[in-house]
Amino acid sequence: MxxxxxxxxxxxxxxxxxxxxxxxxxxxxxxxxxxxxxxxxxxxxxxxxxxxxxxxxxxxVATPDAFLRTGIEPLDAALGGGLPKAALSEIHGAETRDAGAVAGFALSLASLILARQPGSPVLWIGTSEIFREAGFPYAGGLQGLFGIAPEQLLFSEAPRLLDALWIAEEAARMTALAAVILEIRGSPRILDLTATRRLHARAQDAGRPVLLLRQAGEAEPTAAPVRLIVSAAPSAGRATIAGPLAGSIGRPAFTVGIGKSRTALPGQFTLEWNPDEHAFEERSAQEERAKDPVAVVSASRRRPHPAPAPGTVLAFPAVGSPALTSPTAGDQPSRHERPAHRRPRRAG
Known part of the structure; x- marks a missing residue:
């Protein structure tokens, strides 16, 4: 006993x-x-x-101030209060073509972070391969779309992924930075559970968020408490006084899915970034159907005009059959039917 x-x-x-x-x-x-x-x-x-x-x-156990709220109540509630400020958070793109949407979503989060810490810059770390494949954010559009001054976004280009991880670990412990963004491609073996634990521990010690952007990466066990799956969503038309302008491109839109969270609650949301207010806005399901009417197929009903009957079916001889390989004499045209230019030439 x-x-x-x-x-x-x-x-x-x-x-x-x-x-x-x-x-x-x-x-x-x-x-x-x-x-x-x-x-x-x-x-x-x-x-x-x-x-x-x-x-x-x-x-x-954390206070509400410990989370970065996106402003979308259903998303923040599903995440247990929002993205944790002092932690490692993953943002995934399922395919390489989603790298632009992932970068745009990360810049939107950086805009929310810098709004609370205007005097601190954000460090974006990546390898040469990453920046060649996805490019750099356009400095001229940072101020207009996200309210980020060019001097508030710093870039560090490393020749190898090992160097990029070392820079991220050293930068994550610096309280002078508002946030650290590490962008990688695929699922490299070096980014294992131990490496993500070190990044998560550095973020907790410094009280700053570390965003891990992954291009075409698979979901693997990491120390990040939150994983979001981001892809591009169809943009609505530009809003005018008379209504949406046909044929125009409106605000940037993202499809955000929760792959991992503290609450283990799944969910998928369509968010629009308001460049004027520098805030997210949620697009409802009704608006999604109204903007993309082709996506929903109507149920089949009894119609007065059925589908037309198919045409006549012709049977062709199979390849290699005698009909194609050895034609009969009757298949050849007669002498008077042969073209004049194919008649044999007379000598002399």
């Missing part, structure tokens, strides 16, 4: 330690009605039923 009590107390101590490391909330399980205390012969150190500690995984 004494050994059992010691083992249980060791398990409870380990659970408390794990809860402290993960930031989860330990709860005490109240004794059910009619439950009796510990038996009389039990060890004095054995906890009774009312003293059992249960670790609840999921929501972390």
């Amino acid at each position: 004494a050994m059992t009590a010691v083992a249980r107390e060791t398990v409870f101590a380990l659970r408390r330690q794990i809860a402290k490391i993960e930031g989860t909330l330990p709860e005490r399980l109240a004794a059910p009605a009619g439950a009796s205390p510990a038996p009389a012969g039990a060890s004095p150190g054995a906890p009774d039923i009312a003293d059992i500690t249960v670790v609840r995984r999921g929501l972390a």
Whole structure:
């Protein structure tokens, strides 16, 4: 009995330690009605039923100020309050062509971050291959679309991914930066669970967000508590006084899916970035159907005009059959039907 009590107390101590490391909330399980205390012969150190500690995984113990709110209430609620400020967050693009949408979404988050810390710059880290494939953000459009001055966005181009990871780890611990963005391509072996744990720990120590952008990367186990899947969404027409302008391109739009979160709640949202207000706006499902009427196929009904019958079916000889390889004499044209230029020439 004494050994059992010691083992249980060791398990409870380990659970408390794990809860402290993960930031989860330990709860005490109240004794059910009619439950009796510990038996009389039990060890004095054995906890009774009312003293059992249960670790609840999921929501972390944090204040609302610890999260970067996107301004979209359903998305922030699904994320448990928003993107954590002092943590590593992943933003994935399923294909290489989604690199522009992923970069635009990251710039939108950087705009929200810099609005709260206008005096601190954002460092964007990538390899030479990344910047050759996806390019650099256009400095002239940063101020107009996102309200980011060119001097607020710094770039670091590394020759190798190993160098980019080292720069990201060193930059993540600097409190002078508002945020650190690390962009990679694919699923490199060097970016394993240990590397992401180091980035996550640096972000927690500095109290600054680290955004990991992944081009055409697969979902792998990482230390990031949040993973978002971002792709481009069809833009609506430019809004005018008379209504949407036909044939025009309106605000940038993103399709954001939750691949991993603290609450483990799935969800998919279509967000538009307002370049005037520098804020996100959600597009409802009704608006999606109205902007793309071809996406929804109407149910089949009884129509007065059925589909026309198919035409006449012709049978052609198969390749290699005698009809194609050895024609008969009757298939050849007669002598008077042959063209004049194919008649044999007379000598002399």
